[in-house]
Amino acid sequence: MSVSERPIVTRIAPSPTGSMHIGTARTALFNWLYAKHTGGRFLLRIEDTDRERSTESAVQVILDGLAWLGLEADAPAVFQYAQAERHREVVDELLLRGRAYRCWMTVEELAAEREIARAAGRAIRSPWRDQAAPSGVNLPHVVRFKGPIEGETLVNDLVKGPVLFQNRDLDDLVLLRSDGAPTYNLAVVVDDHDMGITHVIRGDDHLNNAARQTLIYQAMDWELPAFGHLPLIHGPDGAKLSKRHGAQAVGEFADMGYLPEAMRNYLARLGWGHGDDELFSDEQAIAWFDVKDVVKAPARLDWAKIAHVNNHYIRLADDGRLADLVIDAMAREGDVIAEGVRDRLIAVIPFVKEGAKTVLELRDLCRFAVAERPIVLNDKSVSLLAPETRERLLRLATRLADETIWTPPSLTVALRAFAESEGVGMGKFGPALRAVLSGGLPAPDLAGALSALGRDESLGRMDDALSRVE
C-alpha cells in the first residue's frame, strides 16, 4: 500500500531536555488532531540519542505534559536510543549500496574545511568521499551519507507547498559518530519508516532537514512520508520564545492555572483557523482540522488572549474540579487547608469564577470566603465603620436574621428594601457591609457574597465586627 492509501499515522518526537516547550505541545496537538480527524493513529517517540541530556525524569516530564494536555499516544512510547542496533544495520546497508562512506577527517581538518566552505558559499565536503581507506584500520572515523552532488530534491510540504533544494547545497551528513552512535537525521528516518509514519508534522526548523532526509529515504528505496512543517511560536515581541517571555514549558502553564482544554483551544488557534470560530470543542477541532489549513507565518503568543480563552473554560468548568485545583494551588504555597474548605470553595466559586482568568486568580477571589472567623479587617475596611454606619449595619443584621430564604435574588430584594426603609442609597452601607463580610478582600456583589458565605457565616462575621466595643 502506498502512503496515500494507508491509514494515517502521525507522531510527536520530542527530545527529553527537562521541560516540554509549548511549541512541542502545539506540534503534538496538531499531530493528534490530524490523526483523530483522519481516523488514524498518533504515536510518541522519545528522541533520546543524546545520552548526555537524556534522563528518566526528563522523559517523565514529557509523559506528564502530554497526559495533562490530554494528548495521549495510541501506543507505548518508542525510545530512539533502544533502536541503535537497527540504525547501525541501516548504515551498513547504505555502505553496501555505496550510499555512505567512512570519513577520517580530524576535528581540525573539519574546522578548516568548514571555514573554506563557508567562505566559498558551499556545503562542506569530505575528501574521503571518493578515497580509499587509510592504512591502519582502527583509526577513529565517522560514517557519512553520500549525497548526490547534482540535481535537485523536492520537498512537497503540506503547509509550505513545494520547496526545491539544490543537492549541491546539501552536505554529506554524519550518520554514525566516531563512537558508533547514530545521529538524529539518520535515526528519524529509520524510526519514522519503521513506525510506519505516514505524515511527519513537525516544527519549521526541520524544513531544511527534510531535504536531506528525503535523500536517505531514496537511497534506501523507502516510500517517502508526507511532510508538513509548522511555523514556530514566537514570544509577544516576535523573537523566538524564551524564558524572558514568561512561561514556555507546559508545566508552567499548568502551575499558573491554565486549564488543559483552554490550552488546546488556544494553541489550535495559533497558526490555524476555521472561519470565524474562536471557541470550540475538541470534537469540533477534530472535525475541522487539516494540516493543509495551517498558516505559513509564525505566530506570537498573546497572554491576554490565552487569559480570555482560559476564563471561558473556567466558567464552563465543574465547581468541584475548580475547588480541587484551587486547593492544589493553595497547598503549593504552603497554606494549610482547613476542614471544610472544599465545601466553602464550592459554595463561593459560582459567584467568582466569571472574573477569574486563571486558577490562581480564582484562588485569590475565593480567599475572602475561606478566611476563618473572626476575620481581620484591613485599615480601609475599619475606616468605613463610622458609628452611624455600625448602627445601621446592626439594624441590617437584625433584618437579615429574619430572612427565610437565603438566595441572591431574595437577598437583593432584602437589601433594597432595607435601603428604602432607611431612606438611603446602597452607597450608605454597602461598602461597610462588604468590609465586615470580606475584611477588605475582593468579593462578589453583596447578595452573592452573603449567599456564598451562607447565613450563619454572614451573620457571624457581621456580629464579630459590630459587637466589638471601641
Place this chain on the structure above:
RNA sequence: GGUCCCUUCGUCUAUCGGUUAGGACACCAGAUUUUCAAUCUGGGAAGACGGGUUCGACUCCCGUAGGGACUACCA
C-alpha cells in the same frame, strides 16, 4: 556568508482576482454600580515597500526591506 521559509488592524486570524477588507483578544468612550470584576452599547485600528500581469489585485509574478530557521560527531 550560503540555503530555505515567512510578511492583512497592537496580537491571533477570515478573504482564496471584483467585499464599505469580516471576526476574536487587546485598546478607547459611554451605560450600570455595593469594591474589583463581570455585563451592555458605541468607537478607533490592517493588506511592509517598489515594479509588473490584468478591465480589475490583499489575492498571481519579480525585486527590495524586515523577521525567522538551518548551515554540529545537538535534536
